[in-house]
Amino acid sequence: MDEARVVLRPATAEDFWLFERQAVEPDAGGTFNWSGFRDVRATRRRFGENGLITPDGGCLIVVHDSTVVGTVGWGRVSYGADTWWCWNIGISLLPEYRGKGVGTVAQKHLVAYLFDTGPVQRVEAYTDVDNMAEQRALEKAGFVREGCCARPSSAPAAGATSSSTASSAPSRRQVRYGRSRTNASKIGESGKGCIVPTMRQPHRR
Numbered sequence: 006m007d008e009a010r011v012v013l014r015p016a017t018a019e020d021f022w023l024f025e026r027q028a029v030e031p032d033a034g035g036t037f038n039w040s041g042f043r044d045v046r047a048t049r050r051r052f053g054e055n056g057l058i059t060p061d062g063g064c065l066i067v068v069h070d071s072t073v074v075g076t077v078g079w080g081r082v083s084y085g086a087d088t089w090w091c092w093n094i095g096i097s098l099l100p101e102y103r104g105k106g107v108g109t110v111a112q113k114h115l116v117a118y119l120f121d122t123g124p125v126q127r128v129e130a131y132t133d134v135d136n137m138a139e140q141r142a143l144e145k146a147g148f149v150r151e152g153c154c155a156r157p158s159s160a161p162a163a164g165a166t167s168s169s170t171a172s173s174a175p176s177r178r179q180v181r182y183g184r185s186r187t188n189a190s191k192i193g194e195s196g197k198g199c200i201v202p203t204m205r206q207p208h209r210r
């Protein structure tokens with residue numbers, strides 16, 4: 006995979022077909038991410054206020070060879086003291102664009118972007134213990150597996166009722182992955198360091 010073929014860019018008004026799919030199709034965002042139908046008007050309101058990028062987190066569009074293929078997101082999390090925080094990231098690629106290496110590269114780009122644009126020392130990600138594609142993609146993006154934990158709820162996992170027959174229905178356990186700034190320079194297959202995503206002109210459909 007030529008990593009330059011994958012770019013991250015801010016969302017535009019033309020991208021709402023993607024948010025609409027993610028809001029109503031369980032597999033558009035990924036069944037491991039599914040937690041029920043969402044009101045896309047809330048996303049539109051946030052987009053109108055801040056373009057889906059705030060000091061506490063954001064969302065970027067993943068583009069592969071000029072085609073919109075999904076989203077990445079990040080949010081500020083802190084454990085204990087508010088003065089200590091890190092970014093927690095997530096990704097959703099449309100089903101038709103999975104398994105082509107895009108998820109690995111998009112998450113490498115997001116990590117590079119976050120380390121490049123702020124002082125944060127750590128980026129982390131949680132994923133379902135059965136989500137092998139995301140676990141492998143995170144490892145290939147330079148994340149280190151740190152442990153396994155219960156979902157932060159005693160209730161059945163989101164989606165478990167409606168999707169319990171699907172092989173990818175969420176389980177009750179998650180795996181945590183972390184990446185520190187100190188090894189960020191190892192990102193990139195070229196060995197030349199981080200590849201900062203190019204912010205190109207919005208893709209027109």
Ligand SMILES: CC(C)(COP(=O)(O)OP(=O)(O)OC[C@H]1O[C@@H](n2cnc3c(N)ncnc32)[C@H](O)[C@@H]1OP(=O)(O)O)[C@@H](O)C(=O)NCCC(=O)NCCS
Nearest residue numbers: 035097098103104105106107108109132137138139141142
């Ligand atoms: C998870 C996701 C981001 C991975 O991105 P991707 O582009 O599909 O994955 P890649 O093509 O980069 O593959 C990464 C690795 O996972 C492996 N892989 C891909 N799909 C797999 C599957 N279903 N089972 C096991 N391994 C899989 C690939 O073979 C590759 O490993 P390899 O290079 O050693 O062969 C993407 O599939 C996705 O968006 N899924 C739905 C949403 C989701 O689950 N998000 C994460 C929730 S926290």
